[in-house]
Amino acid sequence: DAMVIQNPRYQVTQFGKPVTLSCSQTLNHNVMYWYQQKSSQAPKLLFHYYDKDFNNEADTPDNFQSRRPNTSFCFLDIRSPGLGDAAMYLCATSRDSYSGGYTFGSGTRLTVV
């Protein structure tokens, strides 16, 4: 089945140690998103790619970076994780910019120790 896959499902990292989260999709969707979701909150958009065009949200910290080497894969790099970065990180895709629901991956729960 076509889907969005995130690895790993759980990630523990040390304070200040760089960490990379990965996302892959078999839907061939143009747009890929990275969201941060903390407990009992709505997902918060960090950035998205439309094809190779990168779009950063104004309030996304510089500590967060992203790469999309091809249509299928997208990575979230956290350069120096702080305790406040502990959260669920959700990758999502959508077919285009105008309509249609998002397909989310199962998420990566990041713990910072």
Next chain:
Amino acid sequence: GQQVMQIPQYQHVQEGEDFTTYCNSSTTLSNIQWYKQRPGGHPVFLIQLVKSGEVKKQKRLTFQFGEAKKNSSLHITATQTTDVGTYFCAGSRAGNNRKLIWGLGTSLAVNP
């Protein structure tokens, strides 16, 4: 800035009772989407409403989009324990589906 308010924040119901969650936007929306997130899970797309006054049904779920395209509701008839989760509405402005504005969600608990 543009906001989508969603109420109630929490709702406890007895199994078999009905449930409704409401979303209101400060500005006109191009479309509104609804997602369900089970505890420990990820958001799952339920439906998208595009037209003014639109009503769509999915089994026991009824979705409405207001005439002014500023408000929306999700109504569940005769809730079941499988309906437990958080329901989010998310709206987008014209021509920009890449920027969803999310409501804070309504967390539904169903007592068997």
